[in-house]
Amino acid sequence: MKNVALIYPNKFKGGISCLAMHILYYHLNKYHDINCNMYFIENYEEIRNNNAIIITLQYENDYFNVVNIITKLRQNNPNAIFIGGGPCAMANPLPLANFFDAFVIGEIEGTNIMHELIHGKTDLDGVYYPKFDGVNKEDFRRIKRIYPKKITTEDYPTNQFTHPSGAYGNAFLLEIGRGCPRRCKFCMAKSIYYPPRFRKLDDLKYLVDEGLKHTKTNKIALISPSVGDYKHIIELCQYIKEKNENISISPSSLRADTIKDELLKILNLKTLTIAPEAGSERLREYIKKDISYEDISNALDIAKNNKIDKIKLYYMVGLPTETKEDIEEIITLSKNIKKNFRKVEISVNPFIPKPYSEFENEPFNLESKNNIKYIEKSLRKSNVKVNYENFNAMVIQCVLCRGGAELGNLLKNYNKPIQFLKYLKKNDMLSDYLM
Ligand code: SF4
Numbered sequence: 001m002k003n004v005a006l007i008y009p010n011k012f013k014g015g016i017s018c019l020a021m022h023i024l025y026y027h028l029n030k031y032h033d034i035n036c037n038m039y040f041i042e043n044y045e046e047i048r049n050n051n052a053i054i055i056t057l058q059y060e061n062d063y064f065n066v067v068n069i070i071t072k073l074r075q076n077n078p079n080a081i082f083i084g085g086g087p088c089a090m091a092n093p094l095p096l097a098n099f100f101d102a103f104v105i106g107e108i109e110g111t112n113i114m115h116e117l118i119h120g121k122t123d124l125d126g127v128y129y130p131k132f133d134g135v136n137k138e139d140f141r142r143i144k145r146i147y148p149k150k151i152t153t154e155d156y157p158t159n160q161f162t163h164p165s166g167a168y169g170n171a172f173l174l175e176i177g178r179g180c181p182r183r184c185k186f187c188m189a190k191s192i193y194y195p196p197r198f199r200k201l202d203d204l205k206y207l208v209d210e211g212l213k214h215t216k217t218n219k220i221a222l223i224s225p226s227v228g229d230y231k232h233i234i235e236l237c238q239y240i241k242e243k244n245e246n247i248s249i250s251p252s253s254l255r256a257d258t259i260k261d262e263l264l265k266i267l268n269l270k271t272l273t274i275a276p277e278a279g280s281e282r283l284r285e286y287i288k289k290d291i292s293y294e295d296i297s298n299a300l301d302i303a304k305n306n307k308i309d310k311i312k313l314y315y316m317v318g319l320p321t322e323t324k325e326d327i328e329e330i331i332t333l334s335k336n337i338k339k340n341f342r343k344v345e346i347s348v349n350p351f352i353p354k355p356y357s358e359f360e361n362e363p364f365n366l367e368s369k370n371n372i373k374y375i376e377k378s379l380r381k382s383n384v385k386v387n388y389e390n391f392n393a394m395v396i397q398c399v400l401c402r403g404g405a406e407l408g409n410l411l412k413n414y415n416k417p418i419q420f421l422k423y424l425k426k427n428d429m430l431s432d433y434l435m
Pocket of ligand 1: 180181182183184187188189190225226255
């Protein structure tokens, strides 16, 4: 029997809402010779003498925790193999290359790759072994990503642990698709989960039936990069409501051009969230967001007709070719929307050039910080709430998503984000990663 620890390297609240945790937990416990348990930042220190430690890498900013976790657990689990996976592993695991024995590059459904890795097999397709493969970008990018051609009901966790403190409340997570048919140039998800795959409607109905049977829940969270692009979305939502009209459905964000009156009627949302990303038509076209002013305006009309009185908008600043006018248009668009809705909240964050996106070689713009502050100040009187992430955390995210194995020692020696950033600044290293 192999004892396996599956770790989410941050709080329980985020981990319990992470579908990858549920998929892996379900997948691994299917094997009779594996006993897998889930852990989070709050309880990982209990792990002793396990045979394998698997850490899902969902966000670069978790790397500080990851390094701490591995350093501690190597002592208490001397014979364990340390395996990384998840979107950050698929995009660029190099800053963590010297901490892990292996990274799974891709999606594990329909394979026995995890089982084989845990049992010590080497030379597996879709696995990056830094020690043998090398730790340069070219070495890593030679590894061929694995993924199932179709996503089916096999390996889908229908008995999910839920908790009210989870990021989606105690929702049952229903993945309707993976990958995205759109072409936004800043997007990493569409490349690392290529090709776009949606589940069959019948499969989703089956998963809804099973999920509601086995999971303690009052809500279904629809998971997909672009939920509204699923052609059976209305039928699926109708099916859920027919099964139990008290179940609420949370579609995460919807593209403005996929919002239909019929869909909003079924969803009965209180808040509509859309992501124009850029304020101006010109910039939205340039980044290939493919959402026009008319699409946004139609979506808002439909929201209004459905008595939605709160709108949330996501924007990015610092996008390639951005000018002062593009920033002004974020302000104007937000103000105009506020005229028609009780509450408008916008989230503005810096564009980060992510690996495998079309913009991966574009610079990160440090001026974005001032532009975010400027937007916040300009919208204060209009009563539009402006939210943004900590700017230093975004700079660090950029460094870690683009950097190489040379960052490993820094992560270990300067294990607080602020110390790490100070070191890079003091040694004139920051521009190496931002330009
Ligand atoms: S940003 Fe959203 S809509 Fe655009 S390609 Fe990525 S996942 Fe698709």
